[in-house]
Amino acid sequence: MIIPNPLALIAEITHRCPLHCVYCSNPLEMAAVSSELSTEEWIDVFQQCGKLGMLHAHFTGGEPLARPDLTELIAGACAAGLYTNLITSGIGLAEARLQALVDAGLDHIQLSFQDSREEAANWIAGAKAHAHKIELSRIIRGHKLAFTVNLVIHRQNIDHLAEMIAFIEQLSPERMEIAHTQYYGWALKNRAALLPTRAQLDTAVEAVAAAEKRLAGRIRVDFVVPDYYARFPKACMGGWGRRLMLINPTGKVLPCHAAEVIPGLSFENVRDWSLEFIWQQSSSFQRFRGEEWMPEPCRSCDQRAQDFGGCRCQALLLTGNPEATDPACSLAPAHHIVEAALAEANSSTEISQPVAATSFVQLQKRAGELWSYRTNPE
Amino acid sequence: MNGMTPPEDSSQPRLATGCRWGAENKASNEERMILFPEGAIKLQGTGRQVLERCDGQRTFGQIITELQAQFSDADPAKIRADISQFLEQLRRKRIVDY
Numbered sequence: 001m002i003i004p005n006p007l008a009l010i011a012e013i014t015h016r017c018p019l020h021c022v023y024c025s026n027p028l029e030m031a032a033v034s035s036e037l038s039t040e041e042w043i044d045v046f047q048q049c050g051k052l053g054m055l056h057a058h059f060t061g062g063e064p065l066a067r068p069d070l071t072e073l074i075a076g077a078c079a080a081g082l083y084t085n086l087i088t089s090g091i092g093l094a095e096a097r098l099q100a101l102v103d104a105g106l107d108h109i110q111l112s113f114q115d116s117r118e119e120a121a122n123w124i125a126g127a128k129a130h131a132h133k134i135e136l137s138r139i140i141r142g143h144k145l146a147f148t149v150n151l152v153i154h155r156q157n158i159d160h161l162a163e164m165i166a167f168i169e170q171l172s173p174e175r176m177e178i179a180h181t182q183y184y185g186w187a188l189k190n191r192a193a194l195l196p197t198r199a200q201l202d203t204a205v206e207a208v209a210a211a212e213k214r215l216a217g218r219i220r221v222d223f224v225v226p227d228y229y230a231r232f233p234k235a236c237m238g239g240w241g242r243r244l245m246l247i248n249p250t251g252k253v254l255p256c257h258a259a260e261v262i263p264g265l266s267f268e269n270v271r272d273w274s275l276e277f278i279w280q281q282s283s284s285f286q287r288f289r290g291e292e293w294m295p296e297p298c299r300s301c302d303q304r305a306q307d308f309g310g311c312r313c314q315a316l317l318l319t320g321n322p323e324a325t326d327p328a329c330s331l332a333p334a335h336h337i338v339e340a341a342l343a344e345a346n347s348s349t350e351i352s353q354p355v356a357a358t359s360f361v362q363l364q365k366r367a368g369e370l371w372s373y374r375t376n377p378e
Numbered sequence: 379m380n381g382m383t384p385p386e387d388s389s390q391p392r393l394a395t396g397c398r399w400g401a402e403n404k405a406s407n408e409e410r411m412i413l414f415p416e417g418a419i420k421l422q423g424t425g426r427q428v429l430e431r432c433d434g435q436r437t438f439g440q441i442i443t444e445l446q447a448q449f450s451d452a453d454p455a456k457i458r459a460d461i462s463q464f465l466e467q468l469r470r471k472r473i474v475d476y
Contacts, residue, residue, distance in 0.1 A: 007418075055400065055411070055418050081401045083413040108396045108415040146396020146415050174394060174472045175415060217382040220472040222416075 003241070003280055003289070008056035009049050009082070010246040012257070013042065013073065016066040018091040020126030020360065020373035021114065022190045023152055023181040025257055026062065030377035031249040039069040041270065043076035045247060048275040050080030057082040062249070065092035071100045078105030085110060087150075090136040091129055098139060108146040110177070111137065115157050116167030123354035124156065126363055126373040137171040148175040153204065154194040156351055162207040169211075169219060176219055178208060180226035184258045188317060190371040193352070195345040201229055228338050232303050233310025233326035240312060241285035245275065253278045255285055258313035262322045288312050288322075295323055297331045382470060384462045385438040389476040391465055392434030397473050414473050424449075428461055432474060438465070 015030035037045075046057060057077040064070055065088055077084050085108040086101065113133055115121035121130035140147050149168045153161060161178070168176045181187045181194045196204070205225075212221045227234045237244050237256045246254045252267040253275065254260065260267070265284040268277075279285060287293065291304060298309040310326020318327045318337045325332040332338075352370055357363035364373055385391060393399075393412070400411035400418065409422045412429065421429055427448070431441045442461060446454045468474035 055413060083398075083400075083418075085415060107398070107413070110415070144395060146394070148415055174396065217469050220470070 005052045006054055006245050006279060007243045008058060009054055010058045010060060010244060012060055012246060012248045013064050014066050014249050015062040015377045017061055017063040017376065018127055019089050019129055022124060022371040022373055023154060023187040023194055024374040025182060025184045025187060027185055027260060032378045035250045037251045039072050041251065042073050045270050046077040046080040046082060049082060052276055055083055056085060058085045058087060060087040063089050063091060071104045074101055074106050075104035083107050089129060090133050093136055095139050098143060102143050102145055106145055109140055110148040110150050112150045116164040119356060120157060120354045126360060141172055147173040148177055149173045150177045150179060152179055152181055154181040155196045158196050158200045158204050161204045165207060165211045173219060175222065177222045179224035184313060186374045193371045195228065195341060197346045197349060227328040228342055230328060231330045233307050233328040235307045236311035239308040240288035245279065256313065261313055262316050293323060295325060298325050382466055384466050385476045387437060387439035389438040390434050391432040391438060391474055391476040393432060394472050394475045412473065428464060
């Protein structure tokens with residue numbers, strides 16, 4: 001059977017990052033700098049993507065700007081006919097480099113914010129990044145490219161979402177993405193500090209609805225709900241091996257960010273195989289593609305063509321079985337695991353106060369048991 | 379400012395910043411693709427005819443007149459209403475500005 005070609009590439013070009021966000025979805029075991037793909041290897045990948053008819057290349061990490069050859073990589077993706085999207089913290093970007101990226105063909109920049117309040121933002125990021133991001137937003141608006149502001153929300157900042165939306169509005173993006181933390185990697189480790197209460201979520205949903213109405217035609221608002229509170233699971237990656245390919249810094253080709261947590265799967269590397277071969281033939285891509293693998297209640301569920309059984313990595317992380325129905329689903333046999341986490345989150349309305357420090361090491365100490373900051377690969 | 383307004387006759391619709399046509403060779407002759415930050419839409423038929431005229435030069439009034447002439451057996455009022463609604467929806471998604 002010929003599988004329809006993928007639509008987009010997620011290029012995780014490095015795991016290095018100047019920020020230490022407590023909700024980072026990167027794996028706890030990160031790729032070392034010495035094993036990263038070279039400029040030429042990435043450009044060859046983009047050429048293959050173009051030939052496969054793929055449309056978008058999303059540059060992410062870590063922090064993509066940590067690669068000194070980012071401009072060349074963007075130019076390479078652009079030459080291959082791909083729409084280029086840079087997902088960034090903005091650290092390492094100022095006027096001249098942005099101009100070079102735009103000249104290289106960058107179509108869209110997605111800048112992350114951790115909060116509207118400087119002290120809280122720097123506390124969540126584990127770095128003094130907030131003021132620079134505001135300055136950079138002003139510079140971005142002086143260039144001709146699409147601008148999205150991304151805000152990750154969670155228990156510690158969700159109470160002032162309306163204030164954060166008003167803050168983003170002033171930065172004049174075309175689009176704002178308000179995304180709840182998804183519980184993988186560092187975020188799963190820190191879940192107790194990040195999972196909101198039901199009341200917090202309800203207030204946030206109202207704030208988003210009001211903003212959508214007020215900003216219609218000016219700023220598009222995209223909202224990612226926390227799947228723990230949803231009735232049905234998210235259609236993770238639009239279905240396993242169905243629309244997207246992710247390439248990690250070392251060249252491994254994965255169906256999603258977290259796939260390496262699933263034991264027993266091995267992932268081919270672009271250093272050894274063509275993308276087309278991997279997409280069509282990789283046993284890991286085939287493992288959860290389609291409906292053959294599905295257990296009940298997914299197999300006979302009306303939702304299965306919408307959510308594809310939810311997220312395989314979440315199933316593994318929460319139940320130990322990657323074939324299980326995503327426990328976020330209200331119909332899942334293991335839904336009690338998510339319910340238990342929600343019960344704990346709703347047992348108190350306590351949130352923490354931002355902590356400041358003069359160094360990252362000091363901040364790590366002061367965070368105590370609240371959360372672990374993301375660290376960097378060697 | 380609150381909510382949305384439809385295009386006026388003097389509006390000059392154009393693709394929003396960061397939205398662009400995909401490469402010609404990626405689609406069949408009938409179909410063209412518009413790429414935007416988190417996705418793409420395939421356009422054919424009237425939708426494509428409208429968007430290809432959203433060049434920031436033509437006015438909404440001109441676009442309507444051209445398409446009414448091209449589809450002379452359709453109700454001109456319906457053509458106007460449909461195109462107006464189409465552009466309003468695309469503006470909401472930040473794919474078109476006017």
